[in-house]
Amino acid sequence: MTLRGSGRNNCLQCGHLGFLDCRINLSPPQIYDHSWKFWKKSKKGQVLLFPEYRIDTYWCSVEQLPPDEVIRLYHDHGTSEQFHAELKSDMALERLPSGRFASNSLILHLAMLTYNMLRIIGQISLEESDPNELPGIRNKKVLRRRIRTVMQDLMYMAGRLVTRGRQWYLSFGQLNPFSKMMERIYHRLNLLPAMK
Structure with missing residues (x-):
């Protein structure tokens, strides 16, 4: 050609x-x-x-x-390198903890699983976010959320495990700006088909 x-x-x-x-x-x-x-x-x-x-x-x-x-x-290889850098820096994997290959392999597999789950939650949070509910620095239109942002906003939320009527609930504070978004993400994840 x-x-x-x-x-x-x-x-x-x-x-x-x-x-x-x-x-x-x-x-x-x-x-x-x-x-x-x-x-x-x-x-x-x-x-x-x-x-x-x-x-x-x-x-x-x-x-x-x-x-x-x-x-x-x-x-387009820079995009892949950006994901590798995010995996290493945001999940604290710059240095592997063990000198044994099998241990490091297990840690990398668990980190990869965690990374993929956080990426899915981050993508769903973009679709489910309401700019009126979020604080000023988070109501900008973005194409993707970094893993560190997902962990800080959605995973590190203070909550309380409550039991009522033989059922368990996770209760977040009413003043938490991310609690409604986390509830919508939770319902979206419950609607996904189960892997058999």
């Missing part, structure tokens, strides 16, 4: 890396994005006598993806 535009030519190619040794059967697909300029100026204003070449190589282990999709996913 060749794309042409303002003085820059692009060409996408797919290929495989060839090994000299036949016994090695590791050949992940590669995508080459070639781009070149003709008789343009460089970034510093110098006129180019020869075309400037730039070759980007993307290694991919999924052969079903088209080259454009692989490049788009690669350019």
Whole structure:
């Protein structure tokens, strides 16, 4: 596929890396994005006598993806790194507590489960939030809530476990601005289908 535009030519190619040794059967697909300029100026204003070449190589282990999709996913890798940073910093996993691999694996699996549950609660809280109920710093329109914000606003709430008529209730203070939102989130989570 060749794309042409303002003085820059692009060409996408797919290929495989060839090994000299036949016994090695590791050949992940590669995508080459070639781009070149003709008789343009460089970034510093110098006129180019020869075309400037730039070759980007993307290694991919999924052969079903088209080259454009692989490049788009690669350019969106910062989003994934943001989630990793949030997992490490907000859940205090910068340093794993044990020197044993099995213990650290268990802690990472539990942290991943907790992180996913907090992300679901954070997404539901965006849908269930009423700007009139929330304090001034929380009534802005946002696309997602950080895990630390979800923990501070919804998990660290003071409450009381009350029993009445052989049933248990969790009672929050009337002045807590997040209690109504937490109640709506709780009812939304109860409506989710149970995993069998």
